[in-house]
Amino acid sequence: MADTLFLIAGGIIILSLFVAAIRFFLGPDPVDRVIAFDVLTIISISLIALIAHEAGRGIYLDVAVVYGLLSFLGVIVVAKYLERGL
Amino acid sequence: MVRKIFVIILLIGLGWFFYGMADSFHGSDSLNMTASYYAENGAEEVGAANLVTAIVVTYRGLDTLGEVTILFLTAAIAAFFLKSKEEFSKRDVKPSSELLQTAAGMLVPLIFVLGVYVFVNGHLSPGGGFQGGAIIASGLVLLLLSKPLQKVNSRFFALVESFSGLFYVGIGVAGIFLAGGFLDNSILPLGEFGTLLSAGILPVIYILVGLKVGSELSGLLTKFQETQEEN
Amino acid sequence: MEVLQITGGFVSLIGAVFLFLGSLGIVRMPDSYNRIQTGTKATTLGTLMFLIGVGLYNPSWFPKLIVLIFFILFTNPVSSHVLARAAYSIGTELTKLTVVDKLKDSRGEDIDA
Amino acid sequence: MLSVIIIIALTILVLAAAILAVQTTNLVVAVISAGLVSLMASVGYLFLSAPDVAMTEAAIGSGLSTIIFFYVLNRVRGKDHG
Amino acid sequence: MKNLFISVVLLLSVWLLLNASLSPVVIVSGLIVTAIIAIFFSARNPVFKDMKLNPKAIIYFFLYFFVFTFELFKANLDVAKRVISPKLPINPGIVEVRTRLTSKIGRLFLANSITLTPGTLTVDIKNDSLFIHWIDVSSTDIEGATKKIVENFEKYLEVIYG
C-alpha cells in the first residue's frame, strides 16, 4: 500500500521534472531559466530523498543537505551577476 | 564550413570507436581482486566505515598528498596570472539588499558548521576533506556576495594552509617511525568501529585535508573576486 | 506501524502533487515575477511535505530531515527575493495585465529629489 | 521499474542540457546549462551507488565551478555578449 | 553576550541533529566547533542581539509558527487554484507597504513570511517601505495594503524581535 503510494509520488516527481525543464529550455530571458534551475534543484532534493527511501540508506540524505545549500548559492550568484553587483 | 565537415568526420570516427568499447562492455558480477581485498580487510585494517575514505586516505594516501600539492600549485599559478595591475578600490557596485545581508549573517556560521560536520564524519558517512573544504569555501563566497567590497585577509588563509599541510606531512612521517609506514593510520588505537572516534589517526588527517583544501579554494575564489574591475 | 507508513505515503503523494503544480505554474504564468511566485510557494511546501512523508516512513531519519526542512524554509524565500530584485533592476518587463507599479513611482521620485 | 524511468529521464535531461550549453550564443545560459549537467549527473551517481562522488560533483563541479565562471564573466563583460 | 549564547545554542542543535546522536564525544566536539565558529562571527556581525528571551516571546514564537504554517497551506491552495483554472485569473501589480519593525532580523522574517503567504512576493526594501508584487491587487493605497499583507505577522514578530 505505502509502496504503491511512493511509486505514484515518484512518477509525479519525474513528470514535474520534465515540465520544469520545458521552461528551462524555452525560457526567453536568463531570469526565466534561473527560476527553472531553482525549481529543478528543489525537485532534485525530493528525488534524492526518494532514492534514499528506495535504497534504504539514510546516509544518502547528506547529499540532499549539500544540494539545499547549492540551490541557494547558485541562484544568488546569477542574480548578483545580472544586477551588476558581484 | 570545411572545418565543420572535418570535425563531423572526426566525431563519427570517435563515435564508432566508442561504440565498439561500449558494445564490448559487460558489467561483472563480482568484485575484482583489489576491490575484494579492500572489501574484506578494509574494515579491520583501517577501521573506517566508508571504504572510499579508507582508500583515499590510507591505501592511496600518497596520491591524495600529490593531489593537494597540485591544487596548491594551481591556486598559486592562477593567483600569479590574476595579479591586478593597479588598485581597484574605486569600484562601483550595486549594494546588496538588506535582507540578503541579514540572511548571510545567519547562514554563514551554519554553512561552516555543515562543512566541519562533513569532514569530521568523513570516515562514517559520504563526504570528507575535499567536500567539506568546498562547502567552507562556498560559505566564504556567500559572505563576499552579501558584501562585495569587504576586504578579506588572505594572509590568514595562507597561514592555515601552510600549518595544516605541515601537520599532514608530519603525521605521515610519524607513521614511518611509530607504525607500519608513511601515512599509516594505526598511530592511534583503532577504537570501536562506526563511532566518531575510530579509525586511528584518519579523522585527524581528513580534518587537516579539509582545512587545507578549504583555505586553498577560498584563496583562489577571493583572488578571482578581487580582480573584478569597474567596466 | 502500518498506519504510520500509509500516512507517510499519502503525505508525500500530496507533496509531489504540489511540486507538479509549481512546475506547471512556471510554464503557464505570463511574466517572470508571477513565475517566481508560483515557483517559490508551491515547491517549498511540496518538498517539505515530501520530506515529512519520507520521515514518517523511516522515523530514524527525522533529525537530518528537520535540518533540511528548516534550511529550505529559510533560504527559499531569500533567494526568490534576491532574484526578483535583480530582475526588476535590469528592467524585466511586467506583463500587460499589471494594474499598478509603485516601485517605479518611488524610483522616479528619487531621481527628481 | 521506477528507477528505470528515473534514469531515462535523467539521461534525456543531461544530454539536452549539454547540447544547449554547447550551442547557445548567450554565455549566461551556457554556464547555467553546464551547471545543470553536473547537477543531474550527480543525481545519477546516487543511482550508481556512489554517494561520495555525488556529493563532490554537487559541491565542486556544480557549485564552485559555476561561481568561478560567473566571476570571470563579470570581469570580461563587454558590449557584444550579455 | 546574548548574541553569542543564542548562536552557540542554535549551531549546537544543528550539529546534534546532523550527527543524530547524544553521545558525550559528539557533544564535546560540537561544543568546541560551535564555540570557535560563534566567537569568530558574533563579534563582527551580531545578528541575534535584538532577540528577546522572556516567556511571552517564546509563547508568541509558537503562535507565530502555527499562524505561518496555516498561511503557507492557504498560499499553496491559492496557487493551485490559479494554476489549474484555464482562464489564469491574475491581476498583478507592485504595491508599497510600511512596517513598524526596526530590528534587521525581524524584518527578514517578515519579508520571508510575506513571500511565502498567498499571492505576495517581496521585491525590494527601502528603509521602512517594502515593495511587494501582489498577484491579485485589491487595494492600491499604502494603508489598505499594509492592513491586508503585513499586520497579520507584525503583531507576533513585534513581540519576538522588537
Next chain:
Amino acid sequence: MDFGLVAVVVGFLLILIGIWGILTQKNIVKIVIGFSIFDTGLHAIMVGIGYLKGRTAPILDSAVSPADALTSIVDPVPQALVLTAIVIGLGVTALMLAYVVRLYDYRKSLDISSYEDLKW
C-alpha cells in the same frame, strides 16, 4: 537494464558533445565550458565501470555489515579515483579561466580567431 552500461553510453555521448563544442565554438569561454562537459563525461564512464548490478554503496553501517561486504557493495576503487579527478578538474578549469582573463586584458576580445600570433 544495466545502469552501468547506461552511464558508460551517456559518458561517451557527453565526451562527443564536449569535443564538438571545443572544436567548433569561437568564444574562449564556450571552449572552457566544452572542456568541463568532457570532464563530466569521463567521470560518468569511470563510475559506470565500477557499478555492479543490484549492489549498494561501499559504506558499512547498520544496513551493510562488514561480514557480508564482499557480496553487497560496489567497487570502491573507481569512486576514489573519480573523487580525485573532480577536484583536479576544478583546478584545471580555474587555471584556464585565469588565462582567459589574462588574454582578455591583452587584446579585449574573447574571439579565438583574433589570437593568430602562433598560427602558421
